Amino acid sequence: MNFPVDELEPDLGVVRVEGRLNMVTATQLKDTVTEAVGTGKLRLVVDLTSTTFMDSSGLGALIGALKTARAAGGDLRIAGANEQVLMVLQLSNMDRILRPYGTPEAAFGS
């Protein structure tokens, strides 16, 4: 089962991660992103507005997804992270690589 992807523009998709982004759902995120990139969505926003919890596996999946997008010549950004998710990002310094945006629309300045 994959996370839903909304199309903002033909090449810009929003992956909505609902519930927990963790050891169990990490694979789902990787699969979703690989599939979206494969269908031409080279710019992706991972919308974390409805994400209640993220652990180290979730964090790993975000970076893995970034790698996938970059490898295809695209980019991946994140938006709407809650306090707990921000804490994990800051703790690992990953906020310096994945800058948290307020909304998916703001992520690519569209």
Next chain:
Amino acid sequence: MTRRGSPDNLSHAQESRRLLWLRIWTTMTLVLGFNYIGWRWLASVNWANWWIAVPLVLAETYSIIDLTLFSITIWRSRQREDAPPPPLDSDVDVFITTYNEPVELVVETVRAAIKIDHPHRTWVLDDGAREDLRQAAETLGAGYITRGDEWHGKPRHAKAGNLNNALLQTQGEYILVLDADMVAHPAILDRTLGFFSDEKVGLVQTPQHFINVPPSDPLGSQAPLFYGPIQEGKDGWGAAFFCGSNAVLRREALMEIGITGYVDATQRTVINRLKEARVLVRHSLRGADPSAQEILVQTRNAIDHALAEISRAEPIAEVTYVLHRKLSQLSHATVGDDMAQLADDLDALGFDQAAFNIDSEEVISRLAALDLSPLNAVEAVDRTLQAIDIGRSDEAQAVLPMATISVTEDMATSMRMHARGWKSVFHNEILAEGLAPEGLAASLTQRLRWAQGTMQVFLRENPLTLRGLTLPQRLMYFSTMWSYLSGFATVVYLLAPILFLTAGVLPVSSYAEQFFLRFIPFMVANQLLFVFASRGLPTWRGQQYTLALFPVWIKACYTAAANVWAGRPLGFAVTPKAGTRQTQIPWGLIGWQLAASIALVISIVVGTIWLVTGHAEPIGTLINLAWVVFDLVSMSALVGAVRYRGYHADEETR
């Protein structure tokens, strides 16, 4: 001081002689009873009408078992000798429990409590947290205790919680518990403390007697049979019950059951949670992706190991600590793997991973801690971690001395004390007098609560299986529980004669000589047994109510079952002590009884018509008419009850 039950204070020899005769009479009654019920089962069930014949013979069997348990009880109903003088240095706290009773009423109780002769401290346990009561108590020189913030959002456990709260804030070696309306006699402690010179005695209970009840006792408030032969008999078997008020308890006994209760509850909770977690882990194993699968397998093994250790009686704290450590190592390893993968990805992305410091021990530890652990991913593992919570965080207090499994915390508490080997004493002397409800509604509420509480204990901590009780103690507790099942038998006793008189449905195969020879002697012996057992005290009102309140007993059974098995609320209400007089006749309270009475009257008319017109069998009809009259006379107690307007001392001369 009034010694109840023996107006002329029988001597020891007289008491022994009385008991001997009582035992002979009891044996004879039981022989007659078993002879009757044996004949009923073997030779007189009218199988053609099995749908009423079988319920009837079952109801009769119920009654015979009830009589047997009563007989066992009174077999040892003997008055105790007076207590030895109390040790002078015994340190006593007097607890007055109140919730919503009028302040003036509580103040009277406090005044009397302060005047108790033996040195003591008096405390008002106010669950209503009323400022005016606090001031009144402090002016009189009594302590005032109410619930603190730690109870916020936690189960309050009504009166049991109120007492537990106070127990942890006081130090007295003994505790006298008084309801808000129970005015104590100054000698109450001098007359009871001496029993504690036996170091295994944990409880001394005295009778509850009510001053606002006329001699006719329209609501059946006094319980002379219970606070007499029944409690004396239970005492004789080492099983006198705690009845919530007018009793002295040994703090050590209460704390001991509180602590063992805590240990048991913790163990049960940990085992149950671990078992649940194991089931969930197994469930998640199916279809989990490979990365999660290995962690799940290891978690399952850790849980299995912990459960095995617990069943080998290893200390819970140690087992849970080891499990905790193991899960924490797993968590650490998982985070380490995640971070290593992440570092590789960063390399692939062209970042200098060293700049981010992601695989530092500090970062890994933080990400592996309980709140962020990847093990939380699996709900099952999350639960396992919760199972390790042994602080009883769902309760305001970890140690609950008064049992909280029932709305009748008193009976549940004394049963646990007995199971731990503590002894109890019933001292049959009125040493405190209180107020009974003055209206039928309040009285019914009270009886419903007692019955519900008793059934809760029966379903939650069945005395027949509770470890540590002696066989007689088991039977004494079971006897009280059994007696609350009478409502179902009563329904059959009401239906059977109505069916016979109106429709000619015959539940027994014979109403002739055979029946008379077995039934009449038994019935006579049975009635006389009550007279002898109660030493002539008025027990008839109690017998009437046992039959007449059948809807209350039935309601208590099904509400308690729904509460224990399905977690439904009981609709628990505190019995009002004052202002319970009724101004209108509350017919609605006794709807079922009215319907039954009307049906009984109709059956008399119809039965008589059949008899006079020669269509009915005369002997059977007469027996059933007598039976119906007995039912109606029992039910008639309610007529006085619904019309009762409260107690006025001058209306009836004592």
